[in-house]
Amino acid sequence: MASFPFAAPAFDGKSRRVVATSALAWIRQGWAIYAVDPGTWIAIMLGLLPILAALVLLPPIGHVLLIVLTPLLVGGMLFACRHAAREQAVRWRELFAGLRRNAPGLLALGGLYLGGVLLIAGALALSGDNLAGIRPEAARALSGARTLGPIGLPSLLVAAVLLLATGFAPALVLFNRLPPLRALKASVSASLKNLPALLLLALLGSLPCLVAALPFGLGFIFLGPVVAGSMYASYHDIFLGD
Structure with missing residues (x-):
């Protein structure tokens, strides 16, 4: 016989639809999280940026590690954001919270990211080989579609799905303990459902990110926490509500 209190039902990854202008609230919340x-x-950013720089400067193994470790690093930032949103102390060591909380799931998620990137790279390589064998006359005829031609529609679709999948998956694996594949599916579903808000968020953030990247990326020391805070706010709004 069941006893009280009943256990809360397991989180199933369902998301809700929000209005496009929610992006404005996410940015404000991102700034508030930084201002705490x-x-x-x-x-935290001074600890994170050298790690990213070292991985970028060590191809190819560094690039592979960067993709695999990205969910761990993002998870640490999101964990610190949750502390700030709950008016708790933000601690430097939260950058490595992903190592202490569901590291296997976050690493598996990074492995899936890597698989998607390799799939796109393979499609690019195959498309390049195919185009190399086209006669000059045909190549000139296709010159107007060169931006899509080397990528190919299948790899373009894989890239779009991978982009949608990466948005919420680290938070779902870290906070909700969803298996990586379910987290990716839930992220794609939520992103498609809330595409207007996410596009507005990307549009509003594009110029600040461009400016932050100009001085050797040092602007992200200040902008990075706001971006992470906006990501956390969007996850909380879409998956948890108020």
């Missing part, structure tokens, strides 16, 4: 403790956030 700017000094600690800057310390």
